[in-house]
Amino acid sequence: xxxxxxxxxxxxxxxxxxxxxxxxxxxxxxxxxxxxxxxxxxxxxxxxxxxxxxxxxxxxxxxxxxxxxxxxxxxxxxxxxxxxxxxxxxxxxxxxxxxxxxxxxxxxxxxxxxxxxxxxxxxxxxxxxxxxxxxxxxxxxxxxxxxxxxxxxxxxxxxxxxxxxxxxxxxxxxxxxxxxxxxxxxxxxxxxxxxxxxxxxxxxxxxxxxxxxxxxxxxxxxxxxxxxxxxxxxxxxxxxxxxxxxxxxxxxxxxxxxxxxxxxx
Amino acid sequence: xxxxxxxxxxxxxxxxxxxxxxxxxxxxxxxxxxxxxxxxxxxxxxxxxxxxxxxxxxxxxxxxxxxxxxxxxxxxxxxxxxxxxxxxxxxxxxxxxxxxxxxxxxxxxxxxxxxxxxxxxxxxxxxxxxxxxxxxxxxxxxxxxxxxxxxxxxxxxxxxxxxxxxxxxxxxxxxxxxxxxxxxxxxxxxxxxxxxxxxxxxxxxxxxxxxxxxxxxxxxxxxxxxxxxxxxxxxxxxxxxxxxxxxxxxxxxxx
Numbered sequence: 001x002x003x004x005x006x007x008x009x010x011x012x013x014x015x016x017x018x019x020x021x022x023x024x025x026x027x028x029x030x031x032x033x034x035x036x037x038x039x040x041x042x043x044x045x046x047x048x049x050x051x052x053x054x055x056x057x058x059x060x061x062x063x064x065x066x067x068x069x070x071x072x073x074x075x076x077x078x079x080x081x082x083x084x085x086x087x088x089x090x091x092x093x094x095x096x097x098x099x100x101x102x103x104x105x106x107x108x109x110x111x112x113x114x115x116x117x118x119x120x121x122x123x124x125x126x127x128x129x130x131x132x133x134x135x136x137x138x139x140x141x142x143x144x145x146x147x148x149x150x151x152x153x154x155x156x157x158x159x160x161x162x163x164x165x166x167x168x169x170x171x172x173x174x175x176x177x178x179x180x181x182x183x184x185x186x187x188x189x190x191x192x193x194x195x196x197x198x199x200x201x202x203x204x205x206x207x208x209x210x211x212x213x214x215x216x217x218x219x220x221x222x223x224x225x226x227x228x229x230x231x232x233x234x235x236x237x238x239x240x241x242x243x244x245x246x247x248x249x250x251x252x253x254x255x256x257x258x259x260x261x262x263x264x265x
Numbered sequence: 266x267x268x269x270x271x272x273x274x275x276x277x278x279x280x281x282x283x284x285x286x287x288x289x290x291x292x293x294x295x296x297x298x299x300x301x302x303x304x305x306x307x308x309x310x311x312x313x314x315x316x317x318x319x320x321x322x323x324x325x326x327x328x329x330x331x332x333x334x335x336x337x338x339x340x341x342x343x344x345x346x347x348x349x350x351x352x353x354x355x356x357x358x359x360x361x362x363x364x365x366x367x368x369x370x371x372x373x374x375x376x377x378x379x380x381x382x383x384x385x386x387x388x389x390x391x392x393x394x395x396x397x398x399x400x401x402x403x404x405x406x407x408x409x410x411x412x413x414x415x416x417x418x419x420x421x422x423x424x425x426x427x428x429x430x431x432x433x434x435x436x437x438x439x440x441x442x443x444x445x446x447x448x449x450x451x452x453x454x455x456x457x458x459x460x461x462x463x464x465x466x467x468x469x470x471x472x473x474x475x476x477x478x479x480x481x482x483x484x485x486x487x488x489x490x491x492x493x494x495x496x497x498x499x500x501x502x503x504x505x506x507x508x509x510x511x512x513x514x515x516x517x518x519x520x
Binding site: 177183 | 287294295297298301302305306309313314437443448451457
């Protein structure tokens with residue numbers, strides 16, 4: 001662990017160079033994630049006749065502005081990267097390096113976060129100009145809570161994608177499986193619709209689901225939609241999912257690696 | 266000629282049968298997730314921007330039709346051309362005694378994406394059954410609009426293929442095109458004026474989704490059909506010219 005820490009500065013330098021080398025692609029990738037804007041147009045039209053589930057047009061704009069930002073801040077692509085490395089055998093080289101491949105990728109994907117957030121700024125500015133009432137002064141106490149929640153959401157996204165990627169040690173179709181997970185995530189995480197709009201019977205399972213822990217919770221925290229009384233439990237549930245995913249990844253990774261070794265790679 | 270090409274690419278894709286079935290199952294789940302937001306919207310409202318639930322479902326069904334066509338026919342070929350150019354094997358395609366545009370546009374089919382078609386038919390059929398029967402002119406107009414819109418989208422993808430002659434990394438363009446067309450899932454009247462124009466003329470998804478739905482629900486006009494045909498022809502002509510230009514400037518990897 002301590003040895004890993006000493007390597008961090010070097011890894012960050014290396015990763016930043018890697019991110020900057022593909023900056024044009026990066027921007028295209030980021031702009032591809034414009035679905036929250038489409039969904040905002042939809043819910044804005046729905047809320048035009050009056051608020052639904054307590055959300056008017058201003059709240060919708062605030063919700064989806066937050067979604068746009070949080071989605072960028074929790075963006076990872078480890079499932080494609082690791083799947084590619086496993087399929088092509090590139091992983092063998094990665095394993096020779098002094099840093100665990102998962103750490104290596106984690107640092108790489110974290111260094112992309114500032115750029116991702118920067119590219120969002122003009123879009124968020126345009127949203128603010130379009131609907132100034134989306135801005136509310138954030139509660140200073142909530143900001144560290146939000147930061148913690150985003151960090152956990154990022155970690156959970158990374159670990160879930162890593163889980164699906166590790167499945168490619170055994171399966172050819174791990175990317176397809178991830179596609180199924182992704183569609184479920186898109187619907188149930190709050191990405192296409194605020195979770196408050198779901199029917200009553202779905203509220204409890206949605207609140208404690210891993211999908212909300214990956215996106216909805218930090219979005220609601222940033223937008224000020226979570227009552228302070230609920231924050232503690234919500235964060236605890238989120239931490240629980242992160243821990244669970246961490247254990248799962250560790251176990252699967254060990255077993256997968258043994259299986260991978262059997263190829264003689 | 267087209268038939269022969271389609272058969273060969275189908276054969277290639279059918280070599281992986283279990284993948285085909287697996288992709289079918291995942292495709293069904295993906296479709297279910299697409300319909301989710303529709304259910305949510307119309308649980309809260311009777312109409313949105315003048316569209317009822319079934320009418321909006323019809324737009325969604327037309328979008329599924331489009332995305333299955335793009336996924337099955339257009340997207341894999343864009344990838345194939347990029348690969349050809351990078352490896353220099355495009356020369357072999359150009360040497361074949363047939364129109365290269367045809368060969369390039371139909372060299373690969375991804376049949377698993379055709380799984381979206383039954384879902385599109387089911388959703389569309391349900392939606393039409395809930396709506397008052399469309400007039401015969403409406404049906405004819407809608408068919409013309411869908412075909413023109415598909416032609417226009419093909420033109421757009423061919424244009425994307427053409428850019429790969431100048432820039433190597435257009436793989437990412439694919440994601441941009443796909444996410445831009447996502448907006449076509451919803452009736453265009455949800456969007457503000459300039460975005461509506463973009464979705465009709467620049468990324469012409471609206472021609473495949475909203476225009477036919479308008480015609481089928483009896484709000485259409487002959488101007489809509491004319492727009493559709495104009496956009497379709499425009500994209501076909503422009504992309505053909507761009508293809509010629511791109512080929513003329515192509516210096517193969519081997520020469």
